[in-house]
Structures are given as structure tokens and as C-alpha cells.
Amino acid sequence: MALTCVVFFLLFFLSFACILGLNDSKIKIPAVHAFGDSGIDAGNNQYIPNARAKFNFRPYGIDFLGGLPTGRATNGKTVVDFIAESAGLPLPPPMLSLSKAQLKSTLTGVNYASSASGIQSMPHKTAKLFVKVLSMKDQIKLFKKTTRSIKHGFESTESFALHLSKSLFFINTGTNDIGVYWELDLSPSFYNVEDYASNVSKMFHKHLTNLYRLGARRFLVNNVSPLGCRPSYRHRIPHNISCVEDVNRRVATFNDLFPKVLTKLEKSLKGSTFILCDLYKLFEEVHAQPQTYGFTNVVDSCCIDVNGNQTRECAPGRTPCIDRGTHAFFDPFHSSQSMHKLWFQRCVKNII
Ligand SMILES: *[C@@H]1O[C@H](CO)[C@@H](O)[C@H](O)[C@H]1NC(C)=O
Numbered sequence: 001m002a003l004t005c006v007v008f009f010l011l012f013f014l015s016f017a018c019i020l021g022l023n024d025s026k027i028k029i030p031a032v033h034a035f036g037d038s039g040i041d042a043g044n045n046q047y048i049p050n051a052r053a054k055f056n057f058r059p060y061g062i063d064f065l066g067g068l069p070t071g072r073a074t075n076g077k078t079v080v081d082f083i084a085e086s087a088g089l090p091l092p093p094p095m096l097s098l099s100k101a102q103l104k105s106t107l108t109g110v111n112y113a114s115s116a117s118g119i120q121s122m123p124h125k126t127a128k129l130f131v132k133v134l135s136m137k138d139q140i141k142l143f144k145k146t147t148r149s150i151k152h153g154f155e156s157t158e159s160f161a162l163h164l165s166k167s168l169f170f171i172n173t174g175t176n177d178i179g180v181y182w183e184l185d186l187s188p189s190f191y192n193v194e195d196y197a198s199n200v201s202k203m204f205h206k207h208l209t210n211l212y213r214l215g216a217r218r219f220l221v222n223n224v225s226p227l228g229c230r231p232s233y234r235h236r237i238p239h240n241i242s243c244v245e246d247v248n249r250r251v252a253t254f255n256d257l258f259p260k261v262l263t264k265l266e267k268s269l270k271g272s273t274f275i276l277c278d279l280y281k282l283f284e285e286v287h288a289q290p291q292t293y294g295f296t297n298v299v300d301s302c303c304i305d306v307n308g309n310q311t312r313e314c315a316p317g318r319t320p321c322i323d324r325g326t327h328a329f330f331d332p333f334h335s336s337q338s339m340h341k342l343w344f345q346r347c348v349k350n351i352i
């Protein structure tokens with residue numbers, strides 16, 4: 001009996017240590033380049049005239065260095081910041097914040113992510129609501145600009161290619177394609193969600209191939225989290241069980257295509273590695289067993305929106321919850337810093 005307990009305790013502790021990443025060795029990468037949406041945007045939208053989704057007001061950034069808003073859609077650091085930190089690199093600055101001279105000397109990676117962006121360019125009604133932001137295509141164009149700008153800092157074409165090949169390309173997109181774009185613009189014009197998902201995944205394939213052509217080799221690609229479990233959906237759409245199942249099914253249909261796309265890319269693009277971070281599964285686990293991951297609340301927004309019904313971004317200047325460290329969501333759409341840290345710990349194991 002006693003021995004069983006010890007064994008159980010050890011197993012429990014070891015798995016816990018794994019979850020918390022206590023055994024993480026340092027990541028060895030010379031640069032991190034981040035592409036995607038508000039999950040990881042570090043402030044690009046602030047530099048786009050009239051764009052919405054800028055997250056440049058309190059309480060966003062309340063737990064960031066200095067406690068000031070940065071354009072990140074969370075209270076502190078994002079998964080990308082944690083990766084950079086762990087690799088001993090500066091936090092990748094937003095591309096649009098960099099002057100020509102700054103870009104030239106930024107060899108450790110840039111953040112191209114833009115809130116409200118997607119794999120596709122923004123469709124009509126969505127664009128009317130949000131104003132044009134950087135689509136994946138725009139972001140890749142900007143990366144091309146970076147390569148042109150920094151390549152002179154390397155001894156040879158070969159050493160530059162080697163640098164790029166060792167750099168990490170962190171991709172977090174698709175959420176808005178299968179979420180807001182589908183809902184506002186596209187659902188009536190497609191036969192069904194399967195065709196739509198397939199269409200979008202083909203575009204995704206193309207974008208990732210283009211990044212490869214520009215020198216990227218190591219890709220960490222996140223799938224889409226269960227949007228139906230976000231406070232924004234749970235408070236807007238009637239549902240019987242804890243999450244909005246219809247929305248999650250739609251996301252799952254899209255996510256099902258990810259492994260196939262990535263395998264195909266890895267097979268056809270010589271020297272490439274595409275690692276999938278199963279964000280959907282991570283969220284499922286967190287929802288099923290919050291305590292195991294150190295959360296006390298995985299269903300509510302920490303900050304308060306203007307209507308107080310968890311359907312909008314944080315209301316400017318309103319004090320958010322105090323127990324932010326144990327909330328999975330900071331606003332009704334976006335993960336808290338604690339959730340970002342868990343995300344880092346889960347996926348980083350795959351990139352060491
Ligand atoms: C920690 O890392 C070492 C070396 O990589 C490995 O042998 C060991 O199994 C790891 N321990 C845990 C708990 O993951």
C-alpha cells in the first residue's frame with residue numbers, strides 16, 4: 001500500500017515536472033521569427049492607420065515589464081516572448097516598429113504577427129469592421145524585406161543561409177479564418193465547412209512554401225484552439241455543455257487538415273522540419289483538469305469589457321481580476337500570460 005503511494009507520488013511529480021517544464025534545457029536558436037494573429041502580435045497593428053484590434057491601452061500589458069500596454073492582447077508576455085527569452089534572445093520586436101537602420105541590425109528575429117489577420121486576406125465585411133491588417137501574404141513580404149536588409153551582416157551567402165536554417169519560424173494563424181471570417185463573410189458562399197477548410201489549408205500550404213523559399217527551414221506550426229470554449233463564444237451563443245460544440249467541430253474540421261499539410265510540406269521541401277503544436281489538445285486538457293495546470297478559472301475573462309458580459313475586448317482603464325496568474329483567459333478572446341507560458345512549455349519540448 002505504502003509503496004503504491006510512493007510510486008503514485010513519483011509518477012505524479014514527474015509528470016508534473018514535465019508539464020511545468022522544470023527540465024527544459026536552453027533552446028538553441030539564433031533567431032525567432034513570428035507570423036500570425038493576435039495570439040502573438042506584439043504591437044504591429046499600432047502602426048497601421050485606423051486598424052482596430054490594437055490592444056494599446058490598459059489593462060493590456062499590466063504584467064509586462066513596466067506594466068504598460070505594448071499591443072499584445074494579453075496581460076504580459078506571449079509564447080513567442082517566452083521562447084526568445086529561453087533562447088537568450090531579445091523579444092522579437094514588431095516589424096512595423098523598426099526603422100530601416102534598426103531592421104538592418106535586428107538579426108535575432110522579428111515579430112510580423114498582426115491581430116485580426118488570417119491565412120487569407122481579410123474578406124469584405126470583416127475588413128469593414130476591422131480595417132485592413134497584415135495578412136499572411138503581407139507578413140511574408142515583410143520577412144522578405146528583412147532578409148534583404150540583414151543579409152549584409154553575414155560573412156557569406158552560405159553563413160546567412162545557415163543562420164536562417166537554424167532560426168525558428170513560429171506560426172500561429174487560422175483562428176480568424178475559421179472564426180470571424182467564416183462567420184461574417186464566407187459561410188453562405190461555400191458549400192460546407194469541409195470545402196472551406198480545404199481551400200484555406202491550400203493557401204496555408206502555399207504561404208509556408210513561400211517562407212521556405214526565402215530560407216526558412218524550422219517551422220513550429222500551431223493549430224487552432226477550441227474557439228467554442230472562449231468566454232466570447234460561451235457568452236454569445238447558447239449551448240448546453242461547457243463549450244459551444246458547433247464552433248469546436250468547425251475548428252476540428254480545419255485542424256484535421258494540419259498534420260497532412262505539414263507532412264506533405266516536410267516531404268517535398270528538402271531539409272525542412274515542420275512541427276505541429278497541438279494547441280487544441282492543450283486547451284482541452286486545461287479545460288478538463290484546470291488544477292493540474294495551476295488554473296482556478298478557465299471559463300471567464302479576467303478583464304471586464306464595456307458591457308460586462310464577456311463579449312468584447314477589455315474596457316480601457318478598468319482594473320482586471322487580481323488572480324490573473326490562475327486565469328486561462330485574460331480577455332474574452334485571448335490567453336493570459338500563464339496560459340502563454342504553459343503553451344511555451346508544452347511546445348518548446350519539440351524544438352530543442
Ligand atoms: C531531464 O532531462 C534529462 C536529459 O535530457 C533526461 O534524461 C531526463 O529523463 C529528463 N527528466 C524528466 C523528468 O523529463
Ligand SMILES: *[C@@H]1O[C@H](CO)[C@@H](O)[C@H](O)[C@H]1NC(C)=O
Pocket residue numbers: 199200202
Ligand atoms: C478559395 O476561395 C476563394 C474565395 O474566397 C476562391 O476565389 C478560390 O478560387 C478558392 N480556391 C480554391 C483552391 O478552391
Ligand SMILES: *[C@@H]1O[C@H](CO)[C@@H](O)[C@H](O)[C@H]1NC(C)=O
Pocket residue numbers: 235236307308309311
Ligand atoms: C452584452 O451587453 C450589451 C449591452 O448591455 C448588449 O447589447 C448585448 O446584447 C449583450 N450581449 C449578450 C450576448 O448578452
Ligand SMILES: *[C@@H]1O[C@H](CO)[C@@H](O)[C@H](O)[C@H]1NC(C)=O
Pocket residue numbers: 238239240
Ligand atoms: C440543448 O439540449 C436540448 C435538449 O436535449 C435540445 O433540445 C437543444 O437543442 C440543445 N441546445 C443546444 C444549443 O445545443
